[in-house]
Amino acid sequence: MCGIHGLFRLDGGRVESDVLAAMGRVTQHRGPDDQGWHVDGNCGIGMRRLSIIDLAGGHQPISNADDTLWLVCNGEIYNFRELRAELQAAGYRFKTGSDSEVLLHLYDAEGDAFVHRLNGMFNFALWDARRRRLLIGRDRLGVKPLYVYRDEGRVAFATEAKALFSVPGIDAALDRDVVPSYLSLGYVAAPRSIFRGVEKLPPATLMSIEGGEIRQWRYWSLPAGVSPEVSEGEWVERIRARMEQAVDMQMVSDVPIGAFLSGGVDSSAVVGYMARHSERPIKTYAIGFDGGAAEALYNELPYARQVAALFGTEHHEIVVKPDVVGLLPKLLWHMDEPLADTAFITTFLVSEFARKDVTVILSGVGGDELFGGYRRYLGNHYQRKFNRLPGAAKWALGFAADHLPADRHSKVLNMLRLAKGFLASEGLPADQRYSNYMKVLDDAQVASLLRQPGAGGFDPMGAAFARVEATDELNRMFAVDAETQLPDDLLMLTDKMSMAVSLECRVPLLDHELVELAAGIPAAVKIRNGRLKHLMKEALSDLLPDDILNRKKRGFGTPMGAWLKRDLAPVLRQLLSPEVIESRGLFQAGAVRDLIRAHEANRVDGTDSLLALMNLEIWSRMFLDHRSADDVAAELKQIAS
Numbered sequence: 131m132c133g134i135h136g137l138f139r140l141d142g143g144r145v146e147s148d149v150l151a152a153m154g155r156v157t158q159h160r161g162p163d164d165q166g167w168h169v170d171g172n173c174g175i176g177m178r179r180l181s182i183i184d185l186a187g188g189h190q191p192i193s194n195a196d197d198t199l200w201l202v203c204n205g206e207i208y209n210f211r212e213l214r215a216e217l218q219a220a221g222y223r224f225k226t227g228s229d230s231e232v233l234l235h236l237y238d239a240e241g242d243a244f245v246h247r248l249n250g251m252f253n254f255a256l257w258d259a260r261r262r263r264l265l266i267g268r269d270r271l272g273v274k275p276l277y278v279y280r281d282e283g284r285v286a287f288a289t290e291a292k293a294l295f296s297v298p299g300i301d302a303a304l305d306r307d308v309v310p311s312y313l314s315l316g317y318v319a320a321p322r323s324i325f326r327g328v329e330k331l332p333p334a335t336l337m338s339i340e341g342g343e344i345r346q347w348r349y350w351s352l353p354a355g356v357s358p359e360v361s362e363g364e365w366v367e368r369i370r371a372r373m374e375q376a377v378d379m380q381m382v383s384d385v386p387i388g389a390f391l392s393g394g395v396d397s398s399a400v401v402g403y404m405a406r407h408s409e410r411p412i413k414t415y416a417i418g419f420d421g422g423a424a425e426a427l428y429n430e431l432p433y434a435r436q437v438a439a440l441f442g443t444e445h446h447e448i449v450v451k452p453d454v455v456g457l458l459p460k461l462l463w464h465m466d467e468p469l470a471d472t473a474f475i476t477t478f479l480v481s482e483f484a485r486k487d488v489t490v491i492l493s494g495v496g497g498d499e500l501f502g503g504y505r506r507y508l509g510n511h512y513q514r515k516f517n518r519l520p521g522a523a524k525w526a527l528g529f530a531a532d533h534l535p536a537d538r539h540s541k542v543l544n545m546l547r548l549a550k551g552f553l554a555s556e557g558l559p560a561d562q563r564y565s566n567y568m569k570v571l572d573d574a575q576v577a578s579l580l581r582q583p584g585a586g587g588f589d590p591m592g593a594a595f596a597r598v599e600a601t602d603e604l605n606r607m608f609a610v611d612a613e614t615q616l617p618d619d620l621l622m623l624t625d626k627m628s629m630a631v632s633l634e635c636r637v638p639l640l641d642h643e644l645v646e647l648a649a650g651i652p653a654a655v656k657i658r659n660g661r662l663k664h665l666m667k668e669a670l671s672d673l674l675p676d677d678i679l680n681r682k683k684r685g686f687g688t689p690m691g692a693w694l695k696r697d698l699a700p701v702l703r704q705l706l707s708p709e710v711i712e713s714r715g716l717f718q719a720g721a722v723r724d725l726i727r728a729h730e731a732n733r734v735d736g737t738d739s740l741l742a743l744m745n746l747e748i749w750s751r752m753f754l755d756h757r758s759a760d761d762v763a764a765e766l767k768q769i770a771s
């Protein structure tokens with residue numbers, strides 16, 4: 131596990147090693163144990179290493195026997211032992227016990243097709259000195275991020291965007307064309323980034339530079355078809371077996387390992403399977419919030435304790451009242467890009483807590499996408515029910531929706547929020563309705579906020595729906611999530627927030643073989659009669675008790691909406707004041723003011739939209755105004771006091 135970076139001079143000039151060293155210093159938090167680089171004329175690759183496997187011998191860059199192939203790799207290859215044995219039988223000799231070294235010899239044996247043999251999370255850069263060719267790539271689901279900058283004279287890449295700005299002549303600037311999409315989704319989807327001229331390499335993608343030509347291609351995609359002939363019982367057995375195997379594979383480590391445990395189905399399943407394959411008690415980590423009713427709504431500690439007791443884990447929990455004002459600048463610096471998902475705060479806090487004991491952590495991220503765990507996946511189910519209502523009832527519900535209050539930090543008001551969301555998109559085609567569910571702000575709201583009309587042309591959700599081939603309604607939604615929200619929101623924040631404290635986070639439920647298996651399951655089997663994750667729960671019935679399997683879902687976030695009305699209200703009003711809004715020149719001050727008032731009056735739940743605006747301003751103060759995170763945090767604390 132580490133951070134990688136590099137530079138290729140298309141103009142033929144030599145790469146300077148001090149530039150690679152500077153890029154590495156920016157991401158030292160990703161790899162505090164070691165650093166290294168290799169320069170060969172116009173190509174240089176570098177890394178920062180967090181030692182996980184082969185602690186003594188896994189230094190990077192790694193080369194082959196005659197130093198014609200050089201590699202830096204971030205992540206873990208879970209099937210490296212099997213691949214290593216196969217390569218050794220074919221005559222290849224290994225210098226180290228590192229999992230990354232198998233990439234070198236597989237590439238030598240199979241060319242670019244080697245990537246199909248890998249089971250893992252990774253990004254890598256491989257320099258083929260014989261061909262003067264650089265190959266970079268990213269894992270199938272996009273667990274590990276990779277940013278790329280290119281102009282006429284060079285291509286630079288890095289695990290974190292901020293490392294690119296250590297290269298002379300590459301400066302941080304806002305890409306105004308992506309602002310409408312950012313406001314819409316609450317994050318910037320690949321291939322774009324918030325930075326002008328900087329792209330994210332999409333998941334399952336390779337890029338090569340050879341002979342002055344840059345090529346980019348996708349090497350994997352989700353299977354499109356389902357298998358209706360397979361019985362539910364057979365699906366249960368297949369899912370159960372692969373899930374357990376994936377967890378077992380991802381427990382490989384030469385350093386202490388643990389698991390996040392919320393007490394939800396996904397994290398509980400991971401912990402349960404870990405316990406089956408460990409001779410010692412699993413270390414588990416849970417988080418809760420100190421405060422009032424809003425904080426209590428996010429407190430899942432009793433469920434986590436129940437699961438910990440069931441599997442005899444060495445359980446640790448932390449109850450926090452976080453200094454959000456002081457945290458936000460630091461966390462957004464680590465994130466590289468602003469976002470509106472409060473889970474990045476929770477993920478950082480529990481990662482920081484776990485890092486005191488362990489270097490590797492397993493997480494249940496991905497289970498909701500894979501097996502239909504989000505309420506938004508029930509849109510078609512409720513649309514069919516709504517269609518059967520008489521016209522007068524439909525009209526009455528639509529009229530009421532316009533006047534219903536909304537607040538996600540109250541059980542009743544949260545249900546009204548969800549009802550308003552459904553009714554706002556009722557009757558639209560399925561793809562468009564789902565896109566609307568995913569939006570932080572709808573198109574009209576975005577247009578009202580922008581001072582100048584958006585450039586248009588960047589619609590990640592529409593593009594994803596156009597690309598996916600799945601015809602099954604639920605699998606179409608998952609395929610779109612796998613190209614947008616999953617890699618560019620959930621996995622991005624999981625990687626950035628865990629690596630901010632030098633903690634490697636693994637996601638066994640996104641094992642690509644399990645993902646491929648799940649993609650072939652019909653919607654009617656995954657969700658049965660409105661029961662979310664029906665099949666997954668049946669598969670876990672021998673592992674988890676009913677009260678864990680069937681309890682109501684709670685997101686892994688924070689009571690941010692309540693904080694924006696209380697503790698963070700002064701900061702929110704200063705960051706989004708008319709003076710600040712006018713000086714940035716992006717938004718209409720009046721529209722921002724109206725959004726704040728509507729949220730405070732519970733007319734709308736503006737948590738995500740206000741956080742998107744607020745975080746964009748904090749991000750701007752650091753990356754555009756060139757202020758340190760500590761400086762911005764001190765300013766915000768003074769405002770809050």
